[in-house]
Amino acid sequence: MENRKGTRACIGKRPVQLFIIFQFLFSIFLVSAGCGAPGDPVPPTPPVPAAIKDLAARQAGDGLQLSFTLPLSSISGEKLPAPPAVEILRGSVKPDGLADSKSFRVVYTIPGALVENYRTDSRVNFIVPIAPEEIKSHPGGEFVYVVRTRNSRKRGSADSNVVSVRVYPVAAPISSIEARVTESAVELTWPVPTATAAGEPVSTITGYRIYRSEIHPEVPSSPPQELPPGKPEARPAPLGFSETNSYRDASVVFDHTYVYTVRSVVRVDGNELESSDSRPVTVTPRDTFPPAAPQGLVAAMLRGAAPGTVVVDLSWSINLETDFLGYRVYRSEQEGARGQPLTPDLLPTPAVRDTSVERGHRYWYTVTAVDRVGNESTSGATVVVDVTQPSP
Numbered sequence: 001m002e003n004r005k006g007t008r009a010c011i012g013k014r015p016v017q018l019f020i021i022f023q024f025l026f027s028i029f030l031v032s033a034g035c036g037a038p039g040d041p042v043p044p045t046p047p048v049p050a051a052i053k054d055l056a057a058r059q060a061g062d063g064l065q066l067s068f069t070l071p072l073s074s075i076s077g078e079k080l081p082a083p084p085a086v087e088i089l090r091g092s093v094k095p096d097g098l099a100d101s102k103s104f105r106v107v108y109t110i111p112g113a114l115v116e117n118y119r120t121d122s123r124v125n126f127i128v129p130i131a132p133e134e135i136k137s138h139p140g141g142e143f144v145y146v147v148r149t150r151n152s153r154k155r156g157s158a159d160s161n162v163v164s165v166r167v168y169p170v171a172a173p174i175s176s177i178e179a180r181v182t183e184s185a186v187e188l189t190w191p192v193p194t195a196t197a198a199g200e201p202v203s204t205i206t207g208y209r210i211y212r213s214e215i216h217p218e219v220p221s222s223p224p225q226e227l228p229p230g231k232p233e234a235r236p237a238p239l240g241f242s243e244t245n246s247y248r249d250a251s252v253v254f255d256h257t258y259v260y261t262v263r264s265v266v267r268v269d270g271n272e273l274e275s276s277d278s279r280p281v282t283v284t285p286r287d288t289f290p291p292a293a294p295q296g297l298v299a300a301m302l303r304g305a306a307p308g309t310v311v312v313d314l315s316w317s318i319n320l321e322t323d324f325l326g327y328r329v330y331r332s333e334q335e336g337a338r339g340q341p342l343t344p345d346l347l348p349t350p351a352v353r354d355t356s357v358e359r360g361h362r363y364w365y366t367v368t369a370v371d372r373v374g375n376e377s378t379s380g381a382t383v384v385v386d387v388t389q390p391s392p
Helices: 002-033 112-118 132-137
Strands: 056-059 063-069 085-091 105-110 123-129 141-150 163-167 178-181 186-189 205-215 237-242 246-249 257-268 271-274 281-283 298-303 310-315 324-332 351-354 362-371 383-386
Touching: 056 163, 063 141, 063 163, 085 112, 085 123, 105 112, 105 123, 112 123, 178 281, 186 257, 205 246, 237 246, 246 257, 298 383, 310 362, 324 351
Parallel strands: none
Antiparallel strands: 056 063, 063 123, 085 105, 085 141, 141 163, 178 186, 186 246, 205 237, 205 257, 257 271, 257 281, 298 310, 310 351, 324 362, 362 383
16 A cells, blocks of 8 residues: 555656646747747947047137047947037036046037037037126136037946136127228228126237138028027138227128128237127128229221211220220210210220211210129210311
């Protein structure tokens, strides 16, 4: 009986053991077949951009211009799929003069889709504004910044190198620029700033720097006042320096569109500091300037080709304008009236013969000059001719 019971107990356990072994083997089969993978597919981890190592800064008006090279690859060396977003962090300085690493906070974020708007050549340039009241309360105060980039919300790059700049009060931005177009230049004038943006008296202004950019017709351009804060005004370039509140730009070309800004300059601790940009002025100079009136008109009456006929020979001094196109000669039989053009086409040279005169008539002749865009001068001196019988 005892052997029989032991055999029954053993037999009773085998189905359980076989079931466990079968279940284990079946689970291995499902995993190897790929049918037992739990959950949805996991997306690839966004790459972490390499840290910026060449951050530089300088005072730019009532703010700081930060400049750096945007990373193109991740910390593992792979190329970034798109420009990363840029975070700008401001910190404070400890009593020992070093930056407090725990004090940095994000003050500006440039989305990756907009970073290109601030790139010049291979570097990103962004102006971080500082409240004029803060500069007023801490003249020469030290401002520290770092930047970092990120391709995802949770995975940002390491912080860049720390930059530190002392910021001083400068003149308030120039409120307006007046532009006057002349035949040979665009003449700019502006009011002299007398205070900082915080309302304090400004240091002696040593001069002004003029900047100019050109808007090409085929390239759409936002009005300067609609550009995002910190964005350069359509890539302005230094044009010149003036010690007075005026400037004459003689390098303009008619029908081109230019945007001008001006910054006043002060000297602090031996360094030249510029104000923020003035309010821009956009100018498209047009050639509305006619040539000078032809001078020295003279007339002579000569025999015509046919017997008994006469012609009036007219000549005058040549015009020297670079855009000169031709002359137009007018003839009238009434004093004080311009009359009609003598020829349907412009005359390229300062001379013409009138072969349609009649004896016994009096004619008044005047000459004008025309340039390439159609501007016509006033008339020069009038010459009167009485047509008589030609001398034998």
